[in-house]
Amino acid sequence: MRYVFSNLGQGLRRNLSMHIAVVLTLFVSLTLVGLGLLLNQQADKAAQQWGSQLQITVWLCKADDDNPTCTGEVTDAQKDAIAEVVEENPEVADHHFESKEEAFEKIKELLGPEKFDGPNPAATADDMPESLWITLEDPDEYEGITSAVIGLAGVSDIRDARETLEPIYDSISALQLGALGTAVFLVLAALLLVGNTIRLAAFARRREIGIMRLVGASTIYITMPFLLEAVVTALVSVALAGGALAAFVYFGVEERLADNLGFIPWVGWPEYLNALGLVAIVGPVLTLLPTLLLTRKYLKV
Amino acid sequence: MIRFEKATMAYPGTGRPALDQVTVDIEKGEFVFLVGTSGSGKSTALRLVLREIRPTSGRVYVAGKEINRLAAWKVPRLRRQIGTVFQDFRLLPNKTVSENVAFALEVIGKSRSEIRTTVPETLELVGLEGKGDRMPDELSGGEQQRVAVARAFVNRPMILIADEPTGNLDPSTSVGIMKLLDRINRTGTTVVMATHDHGIVDQMRKRVVELEDGHVVRDQAQGVYGFQH
Numbered sequence: 419m420r421y422v423f424s425n426l427g428q429g430l431r432r433n434l435s436m437h438i439a440v441v442l443t444l445f446v447s448l449t450l451v452g453l454g455l456l457l458n459q460q461a462d463k464a465a466q467q468w469g470s471q472l473q474i475t476v477w478l479c480k481a482d483d484d485n486p487t488c489t490g491e492v493t494d495a496q497k498d499a500i501a502e503v504v505e506e507n508p509e510v511a512d513h514h515f516e517s518k519e520e521a522f523e524k525i526k527e528l529l530g531p532e533k534f535d536g537p538n539p540a541a542t543a544d545d546m547p548e549s550l551w552i553t554l555e556d557p558d559e560y561e562g563i564t565s566a567v568i569g570l571a572g573v574s575d576i577r578d579a580r581e582t583l584e585p586i587y588d589s590i591s592a593l594q595l596g597a598l599g600t601a602v603f604l605v606l607a608a609l610l611l612v613g614n615t616i617r618l619a620a621f622a623r624r625r626e627i628g629i630m631r632l633v634g635a636s637t638i639y640i641t642m643p644f645l646l647e648a649v650v651t652a653l654v655s656v657a658l659a660g661g662a663l664a665a666f667v668y669f670g671v672e673e674r675l676a677d678n679l680g681f682i683p684w685v686g687w688p689e690y691l692n693a694l695g696l697v698a699i700v701g702p703v704l705t706l707l708p709t710l711l712l713t714r715k716y717l718k719v
Numbered sequence: 720m721i722r723f724e725k726a727t728m729a730y731p732g733t734g735r736p737a738l739d740q741v742t743v744d745i746e747k748g749e750f751v752f753l754v755g756t757s758g759s760g761k762s763t764a765l766r767l768v769l770r771e772i773r774p775t776s777g778r779v780y781v782a783g784k785e786i787n788r789l790a791a792w793k794v795p796r797l798r799r800q801i802g803t804v805f806q807d808f809r810l811l812p813n814k815t816v817s818e819n820v821a822f823a824l825e826v827i828g829k830s831r832s833e834i835r836t837t838v839p840e841t842l843e844l845v846g847l848e849g850k851g852d853r854m855p856d857e858l859s860g861g862e863q864q865r866v867a868v869a870r871a872f873v874n875r876p877m878i879l880i881a882d883e884p885t886g887n888l889d890p891s892t893s894v895g896i897m898k899l900l901d902r903i904n905r906t907g908t909t910v911v912m913a914t915h916d917h918g919i920v921d922q923m924r925k926r927v928v929e930l931e932d933g934h935v936v937r938d939q940a941q942g943v944y945g946f947q948h
Contacts, residue, residue: 625809625811626811626822628809629809629811629822629823629826629870630826631795631798632769632798632803633798633799633802633803633823633826633827633870633874634794634795634796634797634798634799634800634801634827635795635826635827636792636795636827637791637792637795639826639827639828640826
């Protein structure tokens with residue numbers, strides 16, 4: 419073991435420029451992978467709040483509705499009639515009603531509960547409209563259901579999720595695609611660099627390795643320094659990527675986006691931990707896997 | 720200790736096998752010279768004993784194990800029973816003499832205290848007492864080969880394989896190395912030495928196995944190199 423650890427330091431120093439190259443490539447690719455996951459979670463969060471692209475939202479009349487065709491609060495009979503129309507429509511995959519309370523909870527979560535507590539709240543549950551959330555079979559086939567529902571009594575307005583969400587989702591998925599696409603190339607580069615590093619290290623140590631094989635050192639003993647080097651580079655890269663992602667969440671999201679664009683629920687620390695977890699798994703796998711494969715090849719025992 | 724039974728070794732992509740139906744039996748404690756021209760199959764025979772390669776047909780037994788059936792993970796254990804010395808010494812240039820010898824024990828997980836007692840003992844045995852702190856490039860060729868012998872023997876193997884150990888040494892230095900190998904042989908270690916060196920073989924009067932084009936053409940107790948047949 420003494421030999422293994424003294425060799426670890428030596429190996430890292432001897433191949434320093436190569437290790438730095440691996441660490442940097444891995445750091446950037448892991449950061450992009452983590453960013454991809456954050457964006458994915460961002461899309462999920464937005465979908466929870468706004469509905470997905472497959473959904474349209476039917477706002478039902480409330481007591482003092484802006485829409486003059488509303489004669490007052492939607493009645494249960496009107497809701498039953500609307501539900502019936504929706505159920506019969508072939509374009510509809512699923513639907514559910516959202517009560518005033520549910521809508522109120524959502525807006526509280528989005529804008530922060532402090533605005534709604536106390537003696538002078540910004541709004542109460544009663545100010546919220548009831549709504550009907552319709553999930554479509556196919557997001558492009560929406561005209562039928564929209565025209566069927568719009569004229570019904572008790573319907574105030576229809577929001578086609580695509581109009582508001584499409585640009586948001588499009589930019590999120592474009593960013594995600596960009597991050598993951600770049601990550602794929604960088605991961606490939608990282609794998610090749612890891613492979614090269616091992617080849618160089620095996621070459622630099624070929625005398626020692628030859629003697630170790632000759633005197634009967636076990637395979638695991640011979641490969642251990644290589645595996646440890648792989649673990650160290652992976653850990654450094656994961657730490658750097660974790661730091662970069664944390665900086666992104668803190669400075670990018672919390673300090674900037676969340677303040678300026680408060681109407682969208684933004685990713686925060688719980689989502690960061692998910693991304694960090696993914697990065698912490700992917701990083702070591704990316705270095706250990708090629709190491710295990712290539713040491714078998716280069717250090718044939 | 721070492722037995723070849725109709726062992727044939729054909730390297731892939733070559734026409735003629737390097738060893739062809741070789742049958743040789745080497746007893747425990749024997750000293751055997753393996754002679755023959757370059758390409759006669761000497762190195763192949765030694766590589767088979769070390770299980771660096773496996774015979775294409777026939778059987779090779781080393782220390783009671785049939786190497787063809789030996790699982791890969793057991794190979795290191797086999798090699799711990801075999802010491803090896805080469806023409807080019809193969810010392811680690813950045814380690815001292817003691818460290819070079821100790822390295823062979825460290826990498827098979829021997830304890831520090833065992834290493835501390837065994838290494839100086841072995842250096843004394845090979846006639847290098849007091850030179851443990853030297854670097855290999857400060858030593859003469861003969862002394863470097865002694866270090867290599869010490870490294871091969873430090874784990875007290877049952878078999879010592881020497882591939883042209885005197886090939887890089889002048890005759891008088893070679894004699895010293897041969898005396899050392901003879902001394903190791905007398906401790907009960909089986910010694911197999913491949914060589915081109917007529918003088919040494921003639922002088923030692925040990926068993927001689929001669930290979931030619933992969934065949935055993937002579938196996939003679941107390942032989943000489945230049946036997947005409």
